[in-house]
Amino acid sequence: MRSTLGALLLAVTTVVTLPGCATVAAPGTGSLNAGGPQDTFRSLRIMGSDFPYTDATVAAFEQQHPDIDVEYVKGAVSFEEGSVQTLLRSGSGPDLLLVNSGPGRVGLLADAGLIWPLDEVFATNGLADRFQPEVVRQTRAGNDDRVYEIVEGLDVFQVYYNKKIFAAHGLDVPKDWDAFLDTCGKLKDAGVKPLLAGARDNFAGGWLLGSLVQASAGRDLMSDILAGSASFADPAVVTGGRMLAELIERGCVDGGQAAALDGGQAQAAFWRGGGAMTVVPQGSMADARQDGVDVSAYGAFPMPPRDAEAEALPTAGLALSWVVNKSTKSRSAVVEWLRWLASPEYLELTAAEGRTLVPAQVVPAGLKLDPAVQDGLDKVAKGTGFNPSVYLPDAAKEAWYQAVQGLLTRRLSPERAMQAVQDELAASR
Known part of the structure; x- marks a missing residue:
């Protein structure tokens, strides 16, 4: 696992200033689950926040998937400042990004055809049942009843x-x-x-x-x-x-x-x-x-x-969500990461390693969360x-x-x- 935020942003900035860059597919076309020539890569470039549990969750994923090499770039990307859009339009951005949640941000990325719809991934992997129903409902709101984000947590x-x-x-x-x-x-x-x-x-x-x-x-x-x-x-x-x-x-x-x-x-x-x-x-x-x-x-x-x-x-409100770059060539590896995010093991590991966001997942009885996070979860339930x-x-x-x-x-x-x-x-x- 490597952390190369500055290098990645410099490379992307260079790419997007050149004429004739990668084009973006229309929203909702194709399938993230599809294989073929665009699914020959068993590596993942991920860009997200540096949580207390980041290193542990990446290491656990790599242990479960020794054939997938993960490069996790630590650093927040801002929708408001345009860095999310720049990365996604470049054609050389990360396969997955952790961004601010909600239709005001993720919805616009979906409308622009920059990210993959995840309904098929949810349906074929049973992910919807692992998240709080209200969270799933909110991720569909304003997006033609489609899911484009996996919510990392709530505030x-x-x-x-x-x-x-x-x-x-x-x-x-x-x-x-x-x-x-x-x-x-x-x-x-x-x-x-x-x-x-x-x-x-x-x-x-x-x-x-x-x-x-x-x-x-x-x-x-x-x-x-x-x-x-x-x-x-x-x-x-x-x-x-x-x-x-x-x-x-x-x-x-x-x-x-x-x-x-x-x-x-x-x-x-x-x-x-x-x-x-x-x-x-x-x-x-x-x-x-x-x-x-x-x-x-x-x-x-x-x-x-x-x-x-x-x-x-x-x-x-929904706090942070994972979205999938429409230009990814590592589709099957991306799906494995999304399955990992929705797994009980991921939730348990993040809780043990310093989780600060209220879980978006259905929380099993007996899971020990930080008291402030647990209070937030109790408030959401009410x-x-x-x-x-x-x-x-x-x-x-x-x-x-x-x-x-x-x-x-x-x-x-x-x-x-x-x-x-x-x-x-x-x-x-």
């Missing part, structure tokens, strides 16, 4: 809080929005930063705004919006934007600082005790635990709803709201991120911010 977003800070100031976990504002006010008056946020790289800002919109609009309305039967301009969604503006006005969130920091910086400050609360996925706590942070002093709760009678639900960043098409997702930035810096009103998201969403349909 569940909650308010994480410092129990010691809460105890020192006599605070309980707030159950509704008014109580949340009251908690923030007491912390601010005591000289404690109530809620840390970092939105410069957009992702964490989307988590925060998504949690607030869920606390205002609820799961059902957000489901209708994403399905196209309701609007981001709905007053309940606009109120979610007003809730962020209210947090800024009351000093519960430093909007200027949040716009200047990225998500990783804000998370690091939180785990060092630099603030009382933050909105992050379960992986943040799991990573902190692996880094030696004493996370016993921290807990989590869903963003409290604006309606005191409503149920508090965290938001969630029902969660939606992280809009995952489910919006590209232009609408960018408008969503711009809404976050505009609200943090007070350049946009909640009404204008949400209308802009809806305009882009409508234009994409």
Whole structure:
């Protein structure tokens, strides 16, 4: 196994600047399971994140398949920056890539004919039964009811809080929005930063705004919006934007600082005790635990709803997914890797070696997960709201991120911010 991210990206950049590069087949044509002259290679080039379990899972796969040589290139590729598209269009990119999930990203790759549909692989290998039904349903949404991704895991977003800070100031976990504002006010008056946020790289800002919109609009309305039967301009969604503006006005969130920091910086400050609360996925706590942070002093709760009678639900979304390059010449080897990803053995190994994503697979009884990951899995089983960043098409997702930035810096009103998201969403349909 080799890790050659820089070399691969340089090679691909060189390839795609030349005229007459590889053409891309139409989406949905041919068969990934097919053999023949395009299936003579027993090697795999894979590009994906460097998880704590990456080396162990690759080694286990190679042990099970000694005739397949795996080159695993460690490094994240960004749909937003265009590196995923560049790799796939080059004709010399990896056979498989681990990318951000969801129809707003994977769906566009499918529409462009850059990745293989996986329905036949799912059907002939019984993979669908190994994944949570809701995960399979979501991967089909917006893709003509076809599957183009194998989900590595999910993220569940909650308010994480410092129990010691809460105890020192006599605070309980707030159950509704008014109580949340009251908690923030007491912390601010005591000289404690109530809620840390970092939105410069957009992702964490989307988590925060998504949690607030869920606390205002609820799961059902957000489901209708994403399905196209309701609007981001709905007053309940606009109120979610007003809730962020209210947090800024009351000093519960430093909007200027949040716009200047990225998500990783804000998370690091939180785990060092630099603030009382933050909105992050379960992986943040799991990573902190692996880094030696004493996370016993921290807990989590869903963003409290604006309606005191409503149920508090965290938001969630597909996190990362494996996709197959349409140009691969190692089809049978690719199928073996996909089968490995869906196997109980893969899930058990990742759990034992430091898994931080909530499993997308059906989890067998007795499997030991990191406590934060297990909490996320329990929340998914009970029902969660939606992280809009995952489910919006590209232009609408960018408008969503711009809404976050505009609200943090007070350049946009909640009404204008949400209308802009809806305009882009409508234009994409």
